[in-house]
Amino acid sequence: MDALATLAVTGVTGVVGGLVSRGLELKGLSHRLLVRTPAKAPEVAGTSIHAASYADGQAARAALSGVATLFMVSAAESETRLDEHRTFIDAAAAAGVRHVVYTSFVGAAPDATFTLARDHFFTEEHIRGSGMGWTFLRDNFYMDIMEHLVGTDGVIRGPAGDGTCAIVAREDVARVAVEVLGDPEKHSSKSYDITGPEALSFEQIAATLSDVRGHAVSFHDESVAEAYDSRGHYGAQAWELDAWVSTYTAIRSGELAQVSGAVHDITGISAVSFERFLREHSV
Incomplete structure (x- = not known):
């Protein structure tokens, strides 16, 4: 393990960060794993483990000392996520990090329909103002979660209308x-929309799930009021309900329909389709 590696990766106990770490391992690129709980860190050759969290600026600064390039997976959704991001970004800049690769969201803007995309916009702005170089990977919604939106009755419910979304596999993002991360200077000051190869409506997503999984899945287009009512029994906070419902209204708005060729352009391999993804992955 190389404790002096100048590349650091966050989110390694999650799917995207874990896939990135293993991808770097395959390329023989030593890196640091930044985790809140070191005991939960994956075993990856050529890595060292460093305890740090986004909310603890002092620990983050120590963990990032000597790091040149940082892969920053956005923090778990919470009311304090933006503050945590800012604390961590400030710590990275203070530690001397030169380049941040951040997982943002398609259409990140202060007035984005998807409420959590607003956090991504302000995080991007904070990185831009930090003095560090940057690359933003603006991911669309993950196709990996589409199957989890199906209710026990086989119905996907939400106010998405006939809007479409260029959903992407997390493995393509990684x-x-x-x-x-292998050549950050080549991608400096660039934002990439990371999408799948096609934009799909929820009617099409449901039909594909039905075809591949062999059981009926359908889509019910709720009104916005119905969407809030149907989710109210979970006891979620207001910001969570807004995020859940705006997942669908953002799709209805057309803000997430644009298909990008970035996956192929950067990796040389086309992004996986939703049908292929389902056939290659079990539930």
């Missing part, structure tokens, strides 16, 4: 990240 492949892009690995390539960018």
Whole structure:
């Protein structure tokens, strides 16, 4: 393990960060794993483990000392996520990090329909103002979670209308990240929309699930009021309900329909389709 590696990766106990770490391992690129709980860190050759969290600036600064390039997976959704991001970014800049590769969201903007995309916009702005170089991977919604939106009755419910979304596999996001981290200067000051190869409506997503899984899945287009009512029994906070419902209204708005060729352009391999993804992955 190389404690002096100048590349650091966060989110390694999650799917995207874990895939990125393993992709770097395959390329023989030593890196640090930044984790809140070191005991939960994956075993990856050529890595060292460093305890750090986004909310603890002092620990983050120590863990990032000597790091040149940082892969920053966005923090878990919470009311304090943006503050945590800012604390961590400030710590990275203070530690001397030169380049941040950040997992953002397609259409990140202060007035984005998807409420959590607003956090991504302000995080991007904080990185831009930090003095560090940057690359933003603006991911669309993950196709990996589509199957989890199906209710026990086989119905996907939400106010998405006939809007479409260029959903992307997390493994494609990770492949892009690995390539960018291998040559960050090549991708400096660039934002990439990371999408799948096609934009699908929920009617099409449901039909594909039905065909591949062999059981009926359908889509019910709720009104916005119905969407809030149907999710109210979970006891979620207001910001969580807004995020859940705006997942669908953002699709209805057309803001997430644009298909990008970035996955192929950067990795040389086309993004996986939703049908292929389902056939290659079990539930």
